[in-house]
Structure formats: structure tokens, C-alpha cells
Amino acid sequence: MPNNLISFATAILIGTLGGAVAFWLRMPLAWMLGSMIAVTVASMMGAKVFIPAWFRSLNIGVIGVMLGASFSPELAGHLLQWWPSYLGLLLSIVVTAYCCFFYLKAAAGLDSVTAFYSAMPGGLSEMVLGGGEEGGNTVAISVIHATRILIIVMLIPFSYSFLTGQSIDRSVQLGGPLLEFALKDGAILLACLAGGMLVAKWVRIPSSRLIGPMLMSAIVHLVGFTDARPPNEIVAAAQIVVGTAIGARFSGTKTSEVFTYMKASAGSTLVMAVIATLMAGLVFSIGIGASYFNILLGLVPGGLAEMSLIALSLDLEVPFVSSHHIVRIFLVVILAPLLFSLVRPKKITAQNKTND
Numbered sequence: 001m002p003n004n005l006i007s008f009a010t011a012i013l014i015g016t017l018g019g020a021v022a023f024w025l026r027m028p029l030a031w032m033l034g035s036m037i038a039v040t041v042a043s044m045m046g047a048k049v050f051i052p053a054w055f056r057s058l059n060i061g062v063i064g065v066m067l068g069a070s071f072s073p074e075l076a077g078h079l080l081q082w083w084p085s086y087l088g089l090l091l092s093i094v095v096t097a098y099c100c101f102f103y104l105k106a107a108a109g110l111d112s113v114t115a116f117y118s119a120m121p122g123g124l125s126e127m128v129l130g131g132g133e134e135g136g137n138t139v140a141i142s143v144i145h146a147t148r149i150l151i152i153v154m155l156i157p158f159s160y161s162f163l164t165g166q167s168i169d170r171s172v173q174l175g176g177p178l179l180e181f182a183l184k185d186g187a188i189l190l191a192c193l194a195g196g197m198l199v200a201k202w203v204r205i206p207s208s209r210l211i212g213p214m215l216m217s218a219i220v221h222l223v224g225f226t227d228a229r230p231p232n233e234i235v236a237a238a239q240i241v242v243g244t245a246i247g248a249r250f251s252g253t254k255t256s257e258v259f260t261y262m263k264a265s266a267g268s269t270l271v272m273a274v275i276a277t278l279m280a281g282l283v284f285s286i287g288i289g290a291s292y293f294n295i296l297l298g299l300v301p302g303g304l305a306e307m308s309l310i311a312l313s314l315d316l317e318v319p320f321v322s323s324h325h326i327v328r329i330f331l332v333v334i335l336a337p338l339l340f341s342l343v344r345p346k347k348i349t350a351q352n353k354t355n356d
Contacts, residue, residue: 004050007251011049014042015244019236028157029313031239032306039247040150044255051245057209059241060305061193062230064210066238067308068192068217069229070318081289082320085298086327088283092299093331096121096275097339100268108264110140112345118144118265120339121272121301122325122332126206130336134344139253140261146249147265148272152302153246155273156310160293166314178231185228192216206329210305214322242305276300290320298324 018038023030039049100119104110110118117131124145132138160166193213200212220226230238250258280296288295294316297307304325311321 003048004052007048007050008052008055010047011039011051011244011248012240014047014049015039015240015247019240019243028161029239029309031236032243032309033154033157035240035243036150036153036246037243039244040250041247043247043250044258046255047251049244049248049251051241051248056241056245057197058193059238060209061197061213062234062238063242063305063309064196064213065189065192065217066230066235067210067312067318067322068214068219069221069227070312070322071218071222078289078320079323082323084286084288085283085290085295085324088279088295089299089324089328090331092275092279093121093328093335094339096272096301097335098343099275100271101343103268103271104144104264107267108260110264111136112343113137114140116340116343117141117336119268120332120336121148122328123206123336124149124303126333127336130340134340139257140264142249143253143258143261144265144268146246147262148269148301149303149306150246151266151269152273152300153306153310156297156300156302156307157313160314164293178233181231182228185226188220188226189217189228189230192220206333207304207326211326211329239309242309246306272301290317294320297321301328304329 015035015038018036019031019034022034022037027033043049097116097119100121101112101116104115104118105112108115113131113134113136117127117134117136118141120127124142127145128138128141131141193216196212196214196216197209198212199216200208205211229235276296276299280292280299283295283299284290284292290298293314294311297311297314297316298321300307302310302325304322307325308318308322311318
């Protein structure tokens with residue numbers, strides 16, 4: 001059996017067991033958080049775990065279909081009403097990028113390229129690629145972004161439950177049992193999954209594997225083709241893969257290296273959280289018809305799939321949260337090279353001119 005296949009099977013086994021234990025312990029978002037914790041610990045202990053990109057993409061697409069089913073006809077009117085929050089998101093991205101950039105340079109001693117692409121609040125894959133092209137440390141960038149997502153995904157549900165006293169849906173079950181699922185609805189949702197991923201990839205939408213199926217699912221639900229959601233068992237499996245993939249990002253890296261970059265990420269994540277908290281308070285004070293926690297979840301820089309799942313488990317407004325994170329991804333990808341040009345080291349600029 002090839003090594004990658006063994007590592008793949010090991011990752012899924014550990015993730016599933018972790019999710020099952022978390023479900024038994026009645027943790028919020030049990031299948032995602034449990035698998036994430038278990039695989040992260042296993043990775044840090046030296047276990048060889050691996051999730052193929054295509055497999056993670058497939059399961060991310062399933063979550064996209066599920067999230068799209070949460071959209072309603074009233075959403076179009078709300079999008080105009082939410083413009084102050086989108087403006088706050090833009091400002092928080094710029095402030096966060098530069099604050100974390102200077103923090104990572106001063107406190108963690110990272111070079112300018114690595115510090116900047118690690119400081120951007122989102123776009124893990126895009127920042128690793130962009131930082132690598134500029135000569136940055138891609139391992140550091142990857143670990144710092146993965147740790148950011150890990151910390152935020154861990155803290156948000158428990159913080160919400162602690163502050164509000166409300167229980168959290170531990171499993172995110174919305175679509176009913178698999179055995180009771182209608183074949184017609186299954187065919188429509190499969191078409192949303194496949195068609196959404198292909199079209200979004202063709203037009204080069206960032207995070208196409210999630211945004212494409214989500215938009216396609218939103219369309220078919222808005223026009224009334226179906227009101228079905230993916231079956232509970234498939235949603236739970238998708239959460240296991242998402243959580244496992246987060247933990248597997250720490251595999252194959254030296255433990256000393258991981259801890260060094262994780263400490264740097266913890267500090268920068270705290271900076272991001274403080275900025276998001278303050279900006280959410282400012283936007284909430286304006287009055288846009290959304291609760292403070294909705295706004296905070298929309299502004300805090302976690303992953304799109306992860307934050308949307310958390311919104312679902314907290315019974316918050318999923319379209320509000322997911323639309324903010326879609327906008328955040330677009331803004332991060334567009335703004336990163338522009339913002340980096342203002343802090344780009346002179347030697348890199350000179351080298352690029354020579355290459356041209």
C-alpha cells in the first residue's frame with residue numbers, strides 16, 4: 001500500500017475517532033473540532049497524516065451546498081443594508097495586515113516577506129504561493145495561517161457559549177437521515193456540487209471549491225427547485241474531513257519549528273481578534289440590523305467554511321457571515337500585492353527590476 005494511502009487512511013481514522021469522542025463529550029461542532037484536535041495532536045507527535053487536495057475540495061463543496069441552502073429571497077435587500085459592515089471589513093483587513101506585520105517582525109523576528117504574507121487575515125493557499133514567489137519562508141507562512149484558523153475555530157464556539165450561556169448544536173444536523181433522502185433532491189444537490197465547482201474554477205473565483213457550490217445551491221433553493229439539504233451523515237463526514245485537513249497541515253514539520261511559528265501565530269491572532277472585536281463594536285453601534293455576534297463572526301479572520309459552520313451551529317445568520325468571508329477572501333487576494341508594495345524590501349524591488 002502506498003505511503004500516501006496509509007497516511008490518508010490514518011488521518012481519516014484519527015479524525016473520525018476524535019470527532020466521535022467529541023460528540024460523546026457533547027462538544028460544540030463536535031465532528032469538526034474533535035477531528036481537528038485529534039489530528040493536530042497526532043501530527044505534533046509525529047504521526048504521518050495526509051489529506052489529498054481533491055478529497056478536501058470535495059468535502060468543502062458539500063459544505064458549500066449545505067450553506068447555500070440557508071440563503072433566502074430577503075438576502076438581496078440585506079446586502080445593501082450591510083454596507084457599513086463590508087466597509088468595516090475592508091478597514092480591518094488593512095489595519096490587521098500592518099499591525100500583525102510589524103508584530104511578527106518585531107516579536108517573532110521574521111523577515112519582511114514572511115512576516116507580511118503571514119500577517120494577511122486570510123487566504124492561506126494564496127498567501128503561501130504569494131510569499132513563496134517573493135522569497136518568503138513558505139513553511140512559516142503555512143504554519144502561522146493554519147494556527148490562526150485552529151485558534152479561532154477553537155475559541156469562537158466556547159467563547160460564545162460562555163458569554164451568552166446558550167448551548168450550541170454539537171453536530172449541525174439539518175438535512176435528515178441519508179436513508180430518507182429523496183433521489184431527486186440528491187441529484188439536484190450533486191449537480192450543485194459538481195457544476196458549482198467546475199464553473200467557479202473556470203472563472204477563477206477564489207475558494208472556488210466552496211463558493212461555487214454555495215452559490216449554485218443558493219440559486220436552486222431561491223428559485224424553489226428544492227428545499228433539501230445534504231443528509232446528516234454526509235455533513236458530519238464533510239466536517240471530519242475539514243477538521244482533519246486543518247490538523248494535517250502540521251504534519252511533516254519539525255516540532256521545534258512548529259512551536260516557534262505557533263507562538264508567533266498566537267500573538268498575531270490575538271491582535272487580529274482584538275481588531276475584529278473593536279471593529280464589530282463600531283459597526284454594531286451604527287445599527288445595520290445584525291447582532292453583535294453576527295458581525296463579529298463576519299469580521300474575525302477564520303476560514304470561510306469553518307466560520308460558516310460555526311454560524312450554523314450558533315444559529316446565527318449564515319448568509320451574513322458567509323458573504324463577509326467571501327468578500328474578505330476577494331479583498332485579501334486583491335489587496336495583498338498592493339499592500340506589500342508599501343513595505344517591500346528594497347533589495348527585492350531591485351532584484352525584480354534586474355530580472356525584468
